[in-house]
Amino acid sequence: xxxxxxxxxxxxxxxxxxxxxxxxxxxxxxxxxxxxxxxxxxxxxxxxxxxxxxxxxxxxxxxxxxxxxxxxxxxxxxxxxxxxxxxxxxxxxxxxxxxxxxxxxxxxxxxxxxxxxxxxxxxxxxxxxxxxxxxxxxxxxxxxxxxxxxxxxxxxxxxxxxxxxxxxxxxxxxxxxxxxxxxxxxxxxxxxxxxxxxxxxxxxxxxxxxxxxxxxxxxxxxxxxxxxxxxxxxxxxxxxxxxxxxxxxxxxxxxxxxxxxxxxxxxxxxxxxxxxxxxxxxxxxxxxxxxxxxxxxxxxxxxxxxxxxxxxxxxxxxxxxxxxxxxxxxxxxxxxxxxxxxxxxxxxxxxxxxxxxxxxxxxxxx
Amino acid sequence: xxxxxxxxxxxxxxxxxxxxxxxxxxxxxxxxxxxxxxxxxxxxxxxxxxxxxxxxxxxxxxxxxxxxxxxxxxxxxxxxxxxxxxxxxxxxxxxxxxxxxxxxxxxxxxxxxxxxxxxxxxxxxxxxxxxxxxxxxxxxxxxxxxxxxxx
Numbered sequence: 003x004x005x006x007x008x009x010x011x012x013x014x015x016x017x018x019x020x021x022x023x024x025x026x027x028x029x030x031x032x033x034x035x036x037x038x039x040x041x042x043x044x045x046x047x048x049x050x051x052x053x054x055x056x057x058x059x060x061x062x063x064x065x066x067x068x069x070x071x072x073x074x075x076x077x078x079x080x081x082x083x084x085x086x087x088x089x090x091x092x093x094x095x096x097x098x099x100x101x102x103x104x105x106x107x108x109x110x111x112x113x114x115x116x117x118x119x120x121x122x123x124x125x126x127x128x129x130x131x132x133x134x135x136x137x138x139x140x141x142x143x144x145x146x147x148x149x150x151x152x153x154x155x156x157x158x159x160x161x162x163x164x165x166x167x168x169x170x171x172x173x174x175x176x177x178x179x180x181x182x183x184x185x186x187x188x189x190x191x192x193x194x195x196x197x198x199x200x201x202x203x204x205x206x207x208x209x210x211x212x213x214x215x216x217x218x219x220x221x222x223x224x225x226x227x228x229x230x231x232x233x234x235x236x237x238x239x240x241x242x243x244x245x246x247x248x249x250x251x252x253x254x255x256x257x258x259x260x261x262x263x264x265x266x267x268x269x270x271x272x273x274x275x276x277x278x279x280x281x282x283x284x285x286x287x288x289x290x291x292x293x294x295x296x297x298x299x300x301x302x303x304x305x306x307x308x309x310x311x312x313x314x315x316x317x318x319x320x321x322x323x324x325x326x327x328x329x330x331x332x333x334x335x336x337x338x339x340x341x342x343x344x345x346x347x348x349x350x351x352x353x354x355x356x357x358x359x360x361x362x363x364x365x366x367x368x
Numbered sequence: 369x370x371x372x373x374x375x376x377x378x379x380x381x382x383x384x385x386x387x388x389x390x391x392x393x394x395x396x397x398x399x400x401x402x403x404x405x406x407x408x409x410x411x412x413x414x415x416x417x418x419x420x421x422x423x424x425x426x427x428x429x430x431x432x433x434x435x436x437x438x439x440x441x442x443x444x445x446x447x448x449x450x451x452x453x454x455x456x457x458x459x460x461x462x463x464x465x466x467x468x469x470x471x472x473x474x475x476x477x478x479x480x481x482x483x484x485x486x487x488x489x490x491x492x493x494x495x496x497x498x499x500x501x502x503x504x505x506x507x508x509x510x511x512x513x514x515x516x517x518x519x
Contacts, residue, residue: 058458245381251437
């Protein structure tokens with residue numbers, strides 16, 4: 003049990019003043035502005051929005067600045083801020099098939115309608131540090147080429163028509179007001195896939211990466227292929243009661259990963275490819291890929307697979323993927339626990355004395 | 369309630385979409401260039417809140433809650449009586465209010481709003497999207513599978 007302590011006001015105030023000083027650092031170095039973070043540390047901003055579960059670049063950049071670049075602390079700040087705002091409603095589901103594509107690749111199909119577009123990727127770089135960036139070098143404008151205006155269909159929809167790929171179900175079968183929302187209702191296991199996807203989308207990238215990796219190494223082997231990864235902007239539409247029709251609120255950037263997995267079939271389902279799905283705010287394909295691996299592993303119960311590995315254990319995965327919850331409980335250990343430690347100490351002293359007394363009686367008897 | 373299909377031709381809806389997609393600076397410039405500015409009164413807001421953005425499992429399946437986005441909204445009434453609504457992503461209250469004002473003006477005088485505001489905004493958005501598509505198109509790749517020499 004945690005017993006509260008009092009006092010320390012002056013020390014705490016001074017510590018926070020010191021924190022503000024250290025955060026600012028050497029005053030002869032120009033202060034960072036949030037626009038610089040948004041423009042030049044965009045992927046940190048994206049991670050903060052994804053795991054903070056709040057799409058707002060300026061807020062995420064401010065949180066990164068305030069937290070001195072500690073992203074979990076920044077995510078915590080964003081999560082705290084969102085609790086201060088009213089909820090206007092739920093958007094219409096975004097349509098990733100209608101994306102303004104900035105990157106789109108498939109590891110399963112070489113020739114696909116709309117083409118393979120590498121976009122701004124770290125792939126195929128040599129991972130050599132470039133000192134010229136530290137000198138603020140000028141960067142050339144990107145090259146352009148004739149744009150293809152065809153819609154780029156999702157790869158999974160193409161195979162779906164042949165019955166070889168598990169179809170998407172429930173497009174219009176789930177009433178919109180029955181979609182689970184973990185920000186409104188406490189989780190009760192077992193979960194439906196909608197709640198799992200919500201939890202995964204805001205889950206810690208590192209935790210999901212490790213679990214996804216574990217499935218590749220044989221803990222819940224699922225033999226995955228990347229059917230498709232696409233990054234780009236999609237419209238967010240909201241039904242407006244006073245207007246009687248939906249309007250676009252603007253566009254958000256998301257990363258989507260369609261993982262395709264071998265499935266030898268069961269009594270209910272013929273052999274076909276099954277799928278894991280990843281969808282994340284911002285540009286983050288590592289997170290979207292990890293999410294899709296975990297989503298597929300967590301569908302074990304639904305697909306009638308044996309549950310043998312950590313990544314398939316829904317309660318274990320979902321209970322531990324949230325880094326704000328995790329850090330809250332781990333880091334609370336450093337707060338003063340004087341009273342309960344005192345109680346433990348008394349108990350250990352008593353046991354210790356009893357143990358010593360019993361041993362000396364035993365020695366005397368021998 | 370399931371998702372109802374949407375008309376793609378409702379001019380007011382298309383106007384609101386173009387306004388929400390615009391930069392706040394572009395809207396502010398359009399307002400300062402607007403001759404004969406009407407008087408208007410706030411009916412609601414402007415205020416900032418959250419909209420839960422939804423995705424679909426597998427891209428086309430059952431909906432799920434992806435995460436929230438900050439959204440600003442405003443409702444205004446022109447002195448001539450028209451009521452306008454503004455909604456946009458982000459926390460820019462002035463932008464939400466200007467969208468509401470232009471929505472109200474669009475009901476009073478659609479042709480002028482179309483010509484002076486919406487047409488340039490749409491042209492700018494189309495050009496910006498085209499530039500982005502052309503930059504992405506330059507990274508289009510054609511992979512070849514190699515036939516191994518010994519088989």
